[in-house]
Amino acid sequence: MTDLATRPAEVSALRRIDWPTMIRRYGAAAVLALLVIFNIIFTENFLDLRNILFVQLRQAAPTAIVALGMALVIATGGIDLSVGAVVALSGQVTAVFLLDGVPPLVALPIGILVGLAAGLFNGTLVSRFGIQPMIATLVLFTAGRGLAQVVTGGRIQTVNEPIVEFLGLGVIAGLPISVFSLIVITIAIIGVTRFTPAGTKLLAVGGNERAAGLVGIRTKWVKTMAYVVAGGLAGYVGLLELGRIQASDATNAGLNMELDAIAAVAVAGTTLAGGTFSPGRTIIGVLMLRLLQNTLVAHGIPREVAQIAQGLIIVAAIYLLRRSRDAR
Amino acid sequence: MTDPKTEGPLLQMRGVTKSFRGARALDDATMTVGRSQIRALIGQNGAGKSTLIKILTGVYRRDGGEVLLDGRPVDFRSTAEAQAGGVVTIYQEVNLVPKLSVAENIFLGRFPKRRGLVDWATMRAGARDALAKLSLDIDVTRPLGSYRVATQQMTAIARAVSLEARLLVLDEPTSSLAEREVETLFGVMRSLRDSGVSMVFVSHRMDELYEICEDVTVLRDGRTVAEEPLASLNQYELVSKMLGRAAEQVASGARAAARPRQQAEPVLAVSGAASAPRLKDASLAVYAGQVQGVAGLLGSGRSELLRSIFGADPLDGGTVVVSSDAAPIRTPREAIAARLAFLSEDRRAEGIVPHLSVRDNLTLALLPKLTRRGIVDRKRQKQIVTDYIARLGIKAQADQPIVELSGGNQQKVLLARWLATEPAVLLLDEPTRGIDVSAKAEILTLVDKLAADGMGVLLVSSELEEVVSACDDVTVLRDGVSVARVDVERLSEESLMAVMASGEAVPSADSAPNKDKSDD
Numbered sequence: 001m002t003d004l005a006t007r008p009a010e011v012s013a014l015r016r017i018d019w020p021t022m023i024r025r026y027g028a029a030a031v032l033a034l035l036v037i038f039n040i041i042f043t044e045n046f047l048d049l050r051n052i053l054f055v056q057l058r059q060a061a062p063t064a065i066v067a068l069g070m071a072l073v074i075a076t077g078g079i080d081l082s083v084g085a086v087v088a089l090s091g092q093v094t095a096v097f098l099l100d101g102v103p104p105l106v107a108l109p110i111g112i113l114v115g116l117a118a119g120l121f122n123g124t125l126v127s128r129f130g131i132q133p134m135i136a137t138l139v140l141f142t143a144g145r146g147l148a149q150v151v152t153g154g155r156i157q158t159v160n161e162p163i164v165e166f167l168g169l170g171v172i173a174g175l176p177i178s179v180f181s182l183i184v185i186t187i188a189i190i191g192v193t194r195f196t197p198a199g200t201k202l203l204a205v206g207g208n209e210r211a212a213g214l215v216g217i218r219t220k221w222v223k224t225m226a227y228v229v230a231g232g233l234a235g236y237v238g239l240l241e242l243g244r245i246q247a248s249d250a251t252n253a254g255l256n257m258e259l260d261a262i263a264a265v266a267v268a269g270t271t272l273a274g275g276t277f278s279p280g281r282t283i284i285g286v287l288m289l290r291l292l293q294n295t296l297v298a299h300g301i302p303r304e305v306a307q308i309a310q311g312l313i314i315v316a317a318i319y320l321l322r323r324s325r326d327a328r
Numbered sequence: 329m330t331d332p333k334t335e336g337p338l339l340q341m342r343g344v345t346k347s348f349r350g351a352r353a354l355d356d357a358t359m360t361v362g363r364s365q366i367r368a369l370i371g372q373n374g375a376g377k378s379t380l381i382k383i384l385t386g387v388y389r390r391d392g393g394e395v396l397l398d399g400r401p402v403d404f405r406s407t408a409e410a411q412a413g414g415v416v417t418i419y420q421e422v423n424l425v426p427k428l429s430v431a432e433n434i435f436l437g438r439f440p441k442r443r444g445l446v447d448w449a450t451m452r453a454g455a456r457d458a459l460a461k462l463s464l465d466i467d468v469t470r471p472l473g474s475y476r477v478a479t480q481q482m483t484a485i486a487r488a489v490s491l492e493a494r495l496l497v498l499d500e501p502t503s504s505l506a507e508r509e510v511e512t513l514f515g516v517m518r519s520l521r522d523s524g525v526s527m528v529f530v531s532h533r534m535d536e537l538y539e540i541c542e543d544v545t546v547l548r549d550g551r552t553v554a555e556e557p558l559a560s561l562n563q564y565e566l567v568s569k570m571l572g573r574a575a576e577q578v579a580s581g582a583r584a585a586a587r588p589r590q591q592a593e594p595v596l597a598v599s600g601a602a603s604a605p606r607l608k609d610a611s612l613a614v615y616a617g618q619v620q621g622v623a624g625l626l627g628s629g630r631s632e633l634l635r636s637i638f639g640a641d642p643l644d645g646g647t648v649v650v651s652s653d654a655a656p657i658r659t660p661r662e663a664i665a666a667r668l669a670f671l672s673e674d675r676r677a678e679g680i681v682p683h684l685s686v687r688d689n690l691t692l693a694l695l696p697k698l699t700r701r702g703i704v705d706r707k708r709q710k711q712i713v714t715d716y717i718a719r720l721g722i723k724a725q726a727d728q729p730i731v732e733l734s735g736g737n738q739q740k741v742l743l744a745r746w747l748a749t750e751p752a753v754l755l756l757d758e759p760t761r762g763i764d765v766s767a768k769a770e771i772l773t774l775v776d777k778l779a780a781d782g783m784g785v786l787l788v789s790s791e792l793e794e795v796v797s798a799c800d801d802v803t804v805l806r807d808g809v810s811v812a813r814v815d816v817e818r819l820s821e822e823s824l825m826a827v828m829a830s831g832e833a834v835p836s837a838d839s840a841p842n843k844d845k846s847d848d
């Protein structure tokens with residue numbers, strides 16, 4: 001409504017393109033492409049397959065998996081601040097069980113169950129009790145990490161377990177486990193949202209909850225499920241992180257991951273108001289932000305400055321979101 | 329600033345063109361508005377009326393053509409700029425903020441201040457004044473969204489009127505209003521005109537145009553095909569111009585006789601239905617093969633009756649029995665399972681899912697039936713969508729987001745959404761809202777045909793003409809109580825009006841008249 005850009009009355013064909021919408025949709029991909037080109041030219045060994053797969057992508061994959069869950073929650077018009085803490089909690093619970101000699105076949109599923117339970121808790125608060133998602137998930141955002149600390153007694157202990165080592169260092173089909181997982185999860189999510197009614201229901205609930213209720217969609221159930229899936233994915237990432245560190249670490253596991261995930265969804269051009277969902281663009285958002293950080297740091301820019309750059313990009317994305325036509 | 333007696337028209341739009349992603353919405357559209365004039369802007373659904381208006385007020389950028397206000401070229405870039413230039417618009421889709429109070433909405437963007445702080449008392453008083461001009465007395469501190477569509481529409485009008493425009497544009501302001509409110513609005517419009525304000529008025533109700541407008545601009549497929557004094561065209565000629573072909577007989581007369589009941593048992597029987605705060609004691613029966621009407625004034629509980637039948641509002645008392653289903657209906661989900669369908673009157677808040685495609689919106693209620701072993705049958709979905717787009721003449725692509733459709737076409741998609749479920753009982757709340765005259769006749773014919781094929785229909789409409797022409801039998805609600813039944817032999821606009829206002833009728837319903845207080 002307050003579009004005050006100065007444009008002439010006669011708009012040329014080029015100007016007729018809805019730039020804000022274009023940038024909103026493909027901006028992250030364009031920046032990613034620019035970063036890749038920059039790195040190919042200026043960063044040594046960037047194109048090396050090992051670097052791409054085992055450094056860049058492996059770093060980004062856990063955040064990307066969490067971001068997919070976040071995108072589901074945001075599609076319903078919600079937000080989940082607790083995923084970073086859930087990553088910590090699931091990893092620590094699993095670590096403690098393993099250290100206590102519980103067989104991995106039991107301990108690892110428990111980690112995922114912890115995530116699912118956390119999601120169920122969040123989803124119930126939001127949909128049954130009508131608590132604002134930001135507030136509801138703040139509960140586990142604080143309590144989750146605290147609980148993780150209690151569970152481990154605040155100590156960092158090495159976990160020597162072949163399966164944990166495999167999660168961190170293993171290779172499937174030539175890919176690190178985390179990258180392989182991301183691919184499988186992405187395919188699963190795209191498949192489910194495209195071929196089953198779940199995708200349409202999700203977008204209907206996020207786009208117009210009252211309308212969704214009137215066509216017989218169980219809106220509370222759909223919302224709850226979004227949080228459960230997000231929690232489950234965070235639980236799984238907890239295991240991946242445990243594999244990466246090979247030790248229990250309640251303080252740093254999954255730290256700030258919720259913020260990275262939200263940032264990725266935002267730069268992907270998803271309205272935080274709900275009603276849209278784009279897994280592909282979400283992953284591109286994660287890769288772009290990750291590579292931006294790595295590039296800046298690799299070229300001697302202090303991490304703090306790199307973080308400011310990331311902040312600016314997020315602000316730009318949100319600004320474009322507000323301006324673009326189909327976000328309204 | 330401007331002398332109202334300046335020569336020449338107030339507004340001229342010439343050769344305006346506009347495309348959306350290659351699709352032409354406007355192609356050489358022209359409109360001239362004189363001083364102190366009320367001009368009708370008409371055209372079929374999707375003809376480009378709203379687009380032309382949005383170009384005038386800077387919501388969209390035109391691709392070509394010119395706009396002259398007071399003989400000077402203008403190029404508003406936002407609604408706010410247009411307002412500053414004296415052009416105030418009531419958009420087709422009320423674009424106020426449901427969560428803010430009525431008063432805040434009326435003063436949105438121009439809160440009265442005192443010592444830097446919002447002066448709430450002045451604001452509330454101002455809001456009450458603005459609404460009083462429209463004979464509306466409501467609690468202005470309640471959120472706008474808690475009121476029904478008609479009241480929200482009146483709030484939008486009150487806001488616009490209080491903005492002191494030179495040119496007031498009203499895009500289908502009456503589509504959700506009942507006769508009485510329309511009259512109030514027309515009174516306000518006449519006094520504005522007499523004080524020098526010009527207006528553009530969009531409506532699909534022909535009699536309204538003849539009542540309030542002097543001149544008419546007719547758009548067809550984005551092109552202006554006529555700009556004439558309204559008096560020089562009769563209704564038949566006007567509709568023919570709009571359609572680009574000879575119109576069939578426009579007015580459809582009342583049905584001569586009731587259709588015979590196909591069964592002795594009703595498909596839907598409501599007795600003593602109550603739902604706080606408005607619905608108190610409503611009883612009626614719908615038979616297969618019949619169109620049962622519900623009439624009543626604004627606030628009489630018509631929509632609430634439909635909502636509580638469908639499980640959208642809780643039923644506090646009374647019973648709803650659907651023949652196919654013995655269990656009581658508590659949620660829309662159960663209602664759909666009992667083969668009920670309900671078209672809400674509030675297209676924006678309860679109908680469309682804006683970013684979803686026409687295809688997904690149209691099949692939203694059908695989704696479970698389209699799913700085989702967990703997989704949506706996209707092929708069948710596509711067939712159904714193509715079929716309904718053709719049957720209802722929806723001007724849209726299946727994969728277009730529904731927000732991009734014109735108001736009338738959105739309405740058709742929502743109607744199709746429910747028809748596609750092939751219900752046993754169809755509950756329609758203002759089904760032809762925003763739909764053009766020719767499509768309206770087609771839709772009413774379709775409803776008639778569906779009833780003839782054995783569906784039971786319960787129809788609520790503020791347009792008495794529609795009730796009279798479509799229904800076999802009408803239940804009149806007054807203050808939440810069903811006070812009378814008017815059958816087809818006695819059905820006329822006059823008889824209905826009399827019963828609605830007085831609550832007294834040929835006593836055939838079992839409830840006694842109730843004439844204490846009136847709300848809303």
Ligand SMILES: Nc1ncnc2c1ncn2[C@@H]1O[C@H](COP(=O)(O)OP(=O)(O)OP(=O)(O)O)[C@@H](O)[C@H]1O
Nearest residue numbers: 348353373374375376377378379732733734735736
């Ligand atoms: N934002 C948009 N994106 C794409 N197409 C659009 C957009 N807005 C309008 N259109 C198209 O432009 C055409 C004209 O639409 P418009 O809303 O002006 O019709 P209208 O005359 O107001 O119809 P109605 O009587 O149904 O309100 C339609 O075909 C519509 O689909």
Ligand SMILES: [Mg+2]
Nearest residue numbers: 378420734735
């Ligand atoms: Mg319109």
